[in-house]
Amino acid sequence: MNDRAAAGSTADAPADYRVLVVDDDLDMVAFLARLLRDEGLKVETAGDGASALMQVMTSPPDLILLDVMMPGVSGFDVCRQLKGDESTALIPIVLVTALDDSESRVRGIEAGADDFLSKPVKREELIARVKTLRRLHDTRKELESRRLAAEVQRKEAIRQAFSRYISPRLADRIAEAAGEYGDPFQGRAQRTSVVALFADLRGFTRLTERNDVGTVVAMLNEYFAVLTEAAYQHDGTIFNMAGDSLLVGFNVPFPQPDAAERAWRTALEMVARFEPVAASWRERHGLEVGVGIGMCAGDAIIGNVGSTHYASYTIIGNPVNTAARLMQMAAAGEVLVCGPLFERIRHLVPAGRVAIRGDVTLRGKSESIPVFAVRAEARENA
Amino acid sequence: MTKNIHTVIIAKDLADLIPVFIRNRQKEIETLRTALAAGDFEQLRQLGHRMRGVGNSYGFAMISEVGKQLEDGVKGGDKAAIAACIGEYADFLDKMQIVYE
Numbered sequence: 001m002n003d004r005a006a007a008g009s010t011a012d013a014p015a016d017y018r019v020l021v022v023d024d025d026l027d028m029v030a031f032l033a034r035l036l037r038d039e040g041l042k043v044e045t046a047g048d049g050a051s052a053l054m055q056v057m058t059s060p061p062d063l064i065l066l067d068v069m070m071p072g073v074s075g076f077d078v079c080r081q082l083k084g085d086e087s088t089a090l091i092p093i094v095l096v097t098a099l100d101d102s103e104s105r106v107r108g109i110e111a112g113a114d115d116f117l118s119k120p121v122k123r124e125e126l127i128a129r130v131k132t133l134r135r136l137h138d139t140r141k142e143l144e145s146r147r148l149a150a151e152v153q154r155k156e157a158i159r160q161a162f163s164r165y166i167s168p169r170l171a172d173r174i175a176e177a178a179g180e181y182g183d184p185f186q187g188r189a190q191r192t193s194v195v196a197l198f199a200d201l202r203g204f205t206r207l208t209e210r211n212d213v214g215t216v217v218a219m220l221n222e223y224f225a226v227l228t229e230a231a232y233q234h235d236g237t238i239f240n241m242a243g244d245s246l247l248v249g250f251n252v253p254f255p256q257p258d259a260a261e262r263a264w265r266t267a268l269e270m271v272a273r274f275e276p277v278a279a280s281w282r283e284r285h286g287l288e289v290g291v292g293i294g295m296c297a298g299d300a301i302i303g304n305v306g307s308t309h310y311a312s313y314t315i316i317g318n319p320v321n322t323a324a325r326l327m328q329m330a331a332a333g334e335v336l337v338c339g340p341l342f343e344r345i346r347h348l349v350p351a352g353r354v355a356i357r358g359d360v361t362l363r364g365k366s367e368s369i370p371v372f373a374v375r376a377e378a379r380e381n382a
Numbered sequence: 383m384t385k386n387i388h389t390v391i392i393a394k395d396l397a398d399l400i401p402v403f404i405r406n407r408q409k410e411i412e413t414l415r416t417a418l419a420a421g422d423f424e425q426l427r428q429l430g431h432r433m434r435g436v437g438n439s440y441g442f443a444m445i446s447e448v449g450k451q452l453e454d455g456v457k458g459g460d461k462a463a464i465a466a467c468i469g470e471y472a473d474f475l476d477k478m479q480i481v482y483e
């Protein structure tokens with residue numbers, strides 16, 4: 001029995017660089033540990049290959065000095081296993097061995113060893129190799145921290161870019177999922193099922209005629225702020241804001257199985273949120289205004305459209321055109337819904353509020369479609 | 383590092399490790415003799431290999447040299463040469479003087 005058998009795994013140097021020394025010769029372990037601790041490194045030890053593997057799995061060190069000729073699991077085996085495991089493959093391994101023939105070095109290289117140290121160990125050589133590997137370790141850590149910082153920066157850039165279209169909450173989700181799904185606003189255009197919601201202001205023309213530019217802009221800002229908040233509340237994506245109209249899409253850029261319900265709740269929210277604004281305008285400006293909304297579901301093309309100088313995330317297709325026509329037909333406080341979409345939200349709509357408009361032929365359309373009109377003056381319990 | 387066979391110069395910072403190191407070498411002599419008596423050449427080879435690695439790491443060049451001779455002796459299957467090596471090793475351990483610098 002070796003008199004150093006009682007010398008277990010210890011760590012007495014306050015350092016964050018940890019070296020695991022593995023050797024079945026405990027005098028060699030004590031010698032290597034002493035030299036390394038004298039350099040201010042934290043040292044842990046293992047007396048055989050199996051213990052070394054266990055220690056690395058439970059607490060991965062920054063460097064391993066590994067003897068080759070050990071009973072049981074050899075140093076080559078330990079090296080091969082650690083280098084074959086993704087979670088430990090990057091830990092540098094120095095094979096420390098009295099084997100000085102080239103065949104053994106080749107075996108070590110094949111097992112994935114990063115460096116070699118010959119026994120008898122020369123103090124200067126050991127320190128020089130460890131210092132070199134520590135520098136590489138520090139550089140790798142620095143690069144990793146830079147990579148993480150760049151990743152955070154990239155996600156923030158994505159979040160800021162997306163926040164033009166979507167709620168901060170959805171932007172955060174997209175930024176978080178960016179690595180997983182890629183950038184949904186940079187991908188190729190695609191055809192997908194959507195729910196389109198168009199809203200605009202009834203009485204807008206009178207508003208512009210009766211007020212100066214500054215007042216009109218301030219009022220529009222107030223109006224759009226209310227509608228945008230309603231859209232964001234239900235994770236809608238804002239595609240377009242022009243004049244007094246707003247186009248919101250659902251089920252894009254990520255799937256929303258409850259897209260129809262979200263659109264319906266958004267419509268109610270828009271009308272309800274705008275009510276106090278309308279009351280204020282009525283009082284201050286003597287204006288009768290309200291929000292008219294058109295909604296339709298169907299397949300549309302989604303993607304970035306434009307030139308190299310200007311492009312925007314766009315939604316194109318029948319449901320958008322139909323929602324726009326329905327919006328034009330909607331009275332203040334009214335939501336016009338195309339037939340298929342209405343079937344998806346029928347359970348949310350109080351029967352007394354619904355009027356069947358029948359089959360309506362929309363301007364520019366050859367075929368008529370069923371349309372339902374819902375009064376949405378009051379906030380629903382949806 | 384040895385000025386002669388009996389005087390060995392060892393780095394001062396290893397001084398506290400040396401008593402245990404020497405005790406382990408003395409046990410090693412017994413193990414070598416037992417292995418030789420049993421004709422256990424594999425164990426002799428392993429012990430020689432270990433001596434070669436650890437000896438001069440601490441500064442005991444002689445131990446590494448004897449370890450190498452043991453490995454060579456095992457290769458040649460020369461029991462008499464191995465016995466001579468072990469004798470030389472035991473003599474060295476008995477008569478050496480350590481100087482810490």
